[in-house]
Amino acid sequence: MPLSPKAAVKEVQEFSYLVAKAFASVFRRPYYVRDILTQMDLIGVGSLSVIILTGFFTGAVLTLQTSKTLSTFGAVGLIGQLVALSLVRELGPVLASLMVAGRVGSGIASELGSMLVTEQINAMRALGTDPIKKLVVPRILATVAMLPVLTIVADSTGIIGGLTIAVFVLRISSNLYLSRAWDGLSYMDLFGGLLKPLVFGAIVSVVGCRCGLRTYGGTQGVGRSTTQAVVASSIMILVFNLILTRIILVYTR
Amino acid sequence: MTTLEPVIEIKDVVKFYGGNAPVLDGVSFRVFRGETKIIIGASGSGKSTILKLILGLDKPDEGQIFIQGEDITKLNEQELVRVRQKIGMVFQESALFDSLTVRENVAYRLHERGEDEEEIEAKVRQSLGFVGLEDAIEKFPSELSGGMKRRVAIARALIGQPEIMLYDEPTAGLDPITSRKINELIIALRDIHAVTGVFVTHRMRDAFTLATEYATNGDQQIHFHHENNFVCIANTRFLMFRDGKIVFEGPDEVLRRSEDEYIKRFLA
Structure with a gap:
């Protein structure tokens, strides 16, 4: 259902209010450290397998696809550099974030949505707990902390995936592949590649929490919120990736 | 007053x-x-x-x-x-926290206040005793019947001795x-x-x-x-x-x- 301009402005206002309230809550007692660690485990460790598989196969396919083009210029030896740069700068952060949006963002929206429609959020408030502090802040902190780690895992397994194809299919020595990959990367590439997942982590978690906390209409509403969380955070990741890439390129020229 | x-x-x-x-x-x-x-x-x-x-x-x-x-x-x-x-409130559908056991649900308010664990345990047992559900202390809400959930909800609402x-x-x-x-x-x-x-x-x-x-x-x-x-x-x-x-x-x-x-x- 399309949003009316008034509803869209209200949504932006509510979203900003949630972000501001969550940010203010980070510095106020009580600190739910145990909840943060639990969420880090669920989000970080729980997403490892899907991130490893995504990274590995993306690196492998990237190597296969680009090797053909590079071979026309006799530059297959540069494949390590190309794969490493593509993964660290773009594919690693974006793909890891999209996978986390699908797995974690949907989970956050459905969990908070279910809690809302079954009045557990109201019960929490009735028992003297601020749901923003107890539910929203730990999820945001955990996602922001774990997504850069997952991106490093995606980058690493992507390079290993590329190495596997390079060695066993393209018959390039592993030393050449790895040295090209290593030499091709600068610290600014690594900085940019780790800045993005920090922003994307905030997007995935805040959108997930907002969609969950605006759930209405019972269990059907929970399903709707879950879908909205994945779609909205995925699109925002792609839009912010363009903006961040432009900023990073301007400042690292 | x-x-x-x-x-x-x-x-x-x-x-x-x-x-x-x-x-x-x-x-x-x-x-x-x-x-x-x-x-x-x-x-x-x-x-x-x-x-x-x-x-x-x-x-x-x-x-x-x-x-x-x-x-x-x-x-x-x-x-x-x-x-x-x-104030204690018993919600229409109990509104127990799914991810917590009966003990954790009932003790929730006291944990939030940071009370001593031994005291919390005694108060939880007393509150569950009042609603006749001491045996269900380790269970999760999904394992309880509708009536038991309401009684746990009453025990949870009662725990801080609300007026x-x-x-x-x-x-x-x-x-x-x-x-x-x-x-x-x-x-x-x-x-x-x-x-x-x-x-x-x-x-x-x-x-x-x-x-x-x-x-x-x-x-x-x-x-x-x-x-x-x-x-x-x-x-x-x-x-x-x-x-x-x-x-x-x-x-x-x-x-x-x-x-x-x-x-x-x-x-x-």
């Missing part, structure tokens, strides 16, 4: 939830210490909304709500936490035997522990049980008695809501004798 001052006072409360018609339209009433106010009315008449306003979960568009003399409509979320410590209890249709969808057990718990809280209560329901059988029975404590056991020919022993008054307005306020004896067509139809 003197004993003659109301524990809960609702003054000219108006509440809108979108649309032109208010959910509550100029509602005023008072609940005194140890009294249970039974709010009856059809679905959508504003019964549950008034409980949310008393607890500060929502704010009225107009009017004031006083809890022990303090106007809570002016308080922010942080300040409301202090007021909510005095006020709010019940949002606590017997809805339950069989007569389980409903009876829950009604007895509410009567015992009212008569033995002098807890002030607001009980929202549209089940007249439960409402009249609360209004006609009273509890006494003797031989280390709670006994329940019927008023029989004595009137108004049970410290309970009725409020009837219709389209966001109060159309009746008084004891069950007067309610039963009412000549109002709507009330007669409702009681039929």
